[in-house]
Amino acid sequence: MTREYDFLVIGSGIAGLSYALKVADYGTVAVISKTELKETNTAYAQGGIASVMYQPDSFEKHIEDTLIAGDGECDLEAVKKVITDAPEQIKQLLSWGTSFDKNAEGDFDLHREGGHSEHRILHHKDNTGAEIQRALIQELRSHKSIDILEDHFAVDIITQHHLGKVTEPWMKDIICYGAYVLNKKEGSVETILAKTTMMATGGIGSVYQTTTNPLIATGDGIAMVFRAKGIIENMEFVQFHPTSLYNLSERPSFLITEAMRGYGGILRRIDGSEFMEDYDERGCLAPRDIVARAIDNELKLRGEEFVYLDVSHKPAEETKEHFPNIYKKCKSLGIDITKDMIPVVPAAHYLCGGIKVDLNGQSSINNLYATGECSSTGLHGANRLASNSLIEALVFANAAAKDALKSIEDIEINRKIPDWNDEGTSHPEEMILITQSNKEVQQIMSKYVGIVRSNIRLNRAYDRLEVIYRETESLFQNSKVSEKICHLRNKINVGYLIIKMARKRKESRGLHYTIDYPNKLPE
Ligand code: FAD
Ligand code: SIN
Numbered sequence: 001m002t003r004e005y006d007f008l009v010i011g012s013g014i015a016g017l018s019y020a021l022k023v024a025d026y027g028t029v030a031v032i033s034k035t036e037l038k039e040t041n042t043a044y045a046q047g048g049i050a051s052v053m054y055q056p057d058s059f060e061k062h063i064e065d066t067l068i069a070g071d072g073e074c075d076l077e078a079v080k081k082v083i084t085d086a087p088e089q090i091k092q093l094l095s096w097g098t099s100f101d102k103n104a105e106g107d108f109d110l111h112r113e114g115g116h117s118e119h120r121i122l123h124h125k126d127n128t129g130a131e132i133q134r135a136l137i138q139e140l141r142s143h144k145s146i147d148i149l150e151d152h153f154a155v156d157i158i159t160q161h162h163l164g165k166v167t168e169p170w171m172k173d174i175i176c177y178g179a180y181v182l183n184k185k186e187g188s189v190e191t192i193l194a195k196t197t198m199m200a201t202g203g204i205g206s207v208y209q210t211t212t213n214p215l216i217a218t219g220d221g222i223a224m225v226f227r228a229k230g231i232i233e234n235m236e237f238v239q240f241h242p243t244s245l246y247n248l249s250e251r252p253s254f255l256i257t258e259a260m261r262g263y264g265g266i267l268r269r270i271d272g273s274e275f276m277e278d279y280d281e282r283g284c285l286a287p288r289d290i291v292a293r294a295i296d297n298e299l300k301l302r303g304e305e306f307v308y309l310d311v312s313h314k315p316a317e318e319t320k321e322h323f324p325n326i327y328k329k330c331k332s333l334g335i336d337i338t339k340d341m342i343p344v345v346p347a348a349h350y351l352c353g354g355i356k357v358d359l360n361g362q363s364s365i366n367n368l369y370a371t372g373e374c375s376s377t378g379l380h381g382a383n384r385l386a387s388n389s390l391i392e393a394l395v396f397a398n399a400a401a402k403d404a405l406k407s408i409e410d411i412e413i414n415r416k417i418p419d420w421n422d423e424g425t426s427h428p429e430e431m432i433l434i435t436q437s438n439k440e441v442q443q444i445m446s447k448y449v450g451i452v453r454s455n456i457r458l459n460r461a462y463d464r465l466e467v468i469y470r471e472t473e474s475l476f477q478n479s480k481v482s483e484k485i486c487h488l489r490n491k492i493n494v495g496y497l498i499i500k501m502a503r504k505r506k507e508s509r510g511l512h513y514t515i516d517y518p519n520k521l522p523e
Contacts, residue, residue, distance in 0.1 A: 002190070002193060002417075004192075005193070005195075006027030006195045006408055007028070007029045007030070007195070007196055007408075008179060009029065011040075011221070012137075013372055014040075014042040014372065015375075015397050016371075018092075018136065021136070022397065026408065027408055028145065029143075029145065031148050034152065037137050037150055041129075041216075042390070044130075044212070044214060045128055046129065046255055046325070046326075047121060047123065047128065048259070049093075049123070049132070049391050050386075050391055051087050051090045052083065052087065054107065059080075059083050061118055062086075062116075064117070065115055065117050066082075066380075068115070069385040070379075070381025070382055070384075071381060071382040071510035071520075073237075073509065074379065077359060077378070078377045082379050082391060082392050082395045085399075089398060090391075093394065096138075099135075100124055101123055101125065111263075114258050114288055114291065114386055116262075126324065126325050126326055129390070151183070152183055152190075153181065153184055153486065156179065156227060157178070158179060158191070159177065172364070172366075174228065174366065175367055176197050176365050176366065177193055179192050182483065184483060189419075189422070190420075191420065193413050193414065195367065195411040196407075198369045199225065199363070199370040200372045200393075201221030201224075202373045204217055204494050205217040205252070205347075205350075207348070207442065208347075208446050208450070210253055210345070211347050211349065213252055218491055219351075219374070219493070221354075221370065222497070223490035223491075223494055230355060230364050230365045230368070232355060233354075233501075234501070235354070237351070237380070237382050237512055238350075238498060239288065239352060240288075241255060241292070241346060241347055242267075242291040242344070243267075243291075243342075244346065246305065247333065252347075253345075255347075256342055261285060262285065263311065264314055265284065266284055267291070267294075267309055268310050270304055272308075275298055289510065295307050295345070296452060299345070306345050307343075312337070312341060352383065352510075353376045354375050354376040357370050357376065359377075361375065361399050367411060369400040369404065373389060420481075425478055425479055431484070434488050435484075437472060438488050440468060441495055442491075444465055445495050448464075449499055454515045454516050458514075462500075465495050469492050506521070
């Protein structure tokens with residue numbers, strides 16, 4: 001089956017949906033999501049969305065905080081763009097029906113998080129992402145011109161390679177014509193042709209064993225663009241959130257928002273002693289990479305499995321009011337956070353790099369945009385400031401929509417694209433080959449390519465992954481397409497990119513820390 005659209009949007013988080021809403025009045029749109037529309041990283045966001053709202057905050061301060069976190073790797077133009085466009089995009093979110101908490105004076109109740117010098121985090125209780133996702137989906141459904149294709153899994157983007165023309169990676173003439181998409185219910189691969197395609201497939205947390213990300217975060221968009229020879233960058237900068245709830249039986253790991261440290265939460269060893277002052281003068285409010293490394297170090301030194309986050313000294317009613325979901329979740333496990341300390345561990349949380357895009361969200365492949373967590377805009381550099389990602393997705397989706405609208409009339413649909421060819425393939429007889437390799441990839445990434453790295457660990461990870469890569473490619477060539485095998489293949493591609501870029505960096509910077517080069521190279 002072949003479908004045709006002006007705008008193909010792969011992903012239904014904040015990036016994909018806000019872009020779709022902005023182009024919907026100017027052509028035909030398809031939004032595809034590999035599960036349900038609402039199952040996204042966006043829906044899991046707790047802390048909130050950063051934007052300068054009131055004095056004494058200023059754009060300059062937010063820019064400065066972002067640059068400090070980015071550790072010399074941010075693109076100043078991208079930083080300025082996101083921060084100065086943010087208030088306008090917040091208004092847009094409000095006009096789509098999102099609600100943020102206000103104080104008694106009727107002003108937005110702004111939180112402050114690690115690395116921020118001011119209160120500037122708009123939030124909806126402790127489930128901001130779910131509120132944003134709800135409003136966006138409601139707005140999307142009111143646009144009858146948008147086709148919503150749930151349970152549709154993008155396998156690969158379509159480029160000249162599918163017409164038998166080989167394009168070298170450094171050439172600028174790769175063109176995206178749409179995507180091959182597995183209709184999961186029918187079990188068939190459809191050809192979706194589009195004038196422009198937006199990649200908004202989110203993060204990569206599921207490449208690791210322990211992550212705050214939902215299972216959908218397998219880096220599919222990055223892997224697809226990599227296979228199509230698009231430019232990918234900054235993959236070594238994987239952010240580990242310092243405080244996910246320690247509960248071995250749960251995947252994804254439940255996040256204990258950073259806002260809790262902003263609220264006065266104190267990190268303690270199992271014996272109750274504080275330790276963050278030993279690592280950074282900002283104590284518990286140090287940026288999350290420093291906190292994650294400090295916790296990692298404490299756990300390794302002491303052979304313990306978790307540390308505690310303690311808000312038991314704060315007024316109980318206020319804690320319940322600010323963090324109702326965390327309160328409820330912990331209570332369900334027998335932890336009353338108003339009295340008990342919360343056991344926490346770091347977990348893979350966010351990818352700062354990804355598909356390289358310019359200030360219009362355009363990737364190195366023509367007619368292919370990328371926004372949200374799968375993209376690398378230059379905002380985060382080597383480390384992301386908390387709550388800067390939802391706003392980045394909104395601002396870049398807006399820029400990409402404006403850019404796409406300028407050229408859409410001039411782009412022709414390419415109708416010479418062949419159907420997906422699966423001749424000679426069959427269903428794998430032993431699914432264990434896929435499930436076991438998947439576990440191995442996650443273990444390799446967590447054990448060797450985690451918070452603290454070294455040459456020997458990275459080399460070992462590279463060698464191990466290569467074996468699994470060869471086995472999987474051979475299996476893929478002979479198999480009918482399934483989501484499981486595509487996920488495995490994509491995770492291997494993403495793991496490879498992280499390791500490759502980490503090995504290249506002969507220094508420690510931002511989120512990339514290696515014991516072999518503990519210092520930063522001069523700028
Ligand atoms: P997502 O929201 O993850 O959406 C990805 C979409 O792509 C999904 O619809 C998925 O189905 C689809 N997709 C993926 N692959 C395919 C495929 N092959 N075919 C079809 N569809 C596909 N950021 C903040 O700024 N503030 C916060 O407070 C905050 N808290 C967070 C808390 C948690 C627990 C987590 C996990 C993240 C948090 N983040 C936060 C990060 C932020 O939520 C994400 O970076 C952001 O939501 C990503 O949005 P997105 O639209 O790029 O991707
Ligand atoms: C959190 O609430 O701690 C997550 C914030 C973020 O990832 O930006």
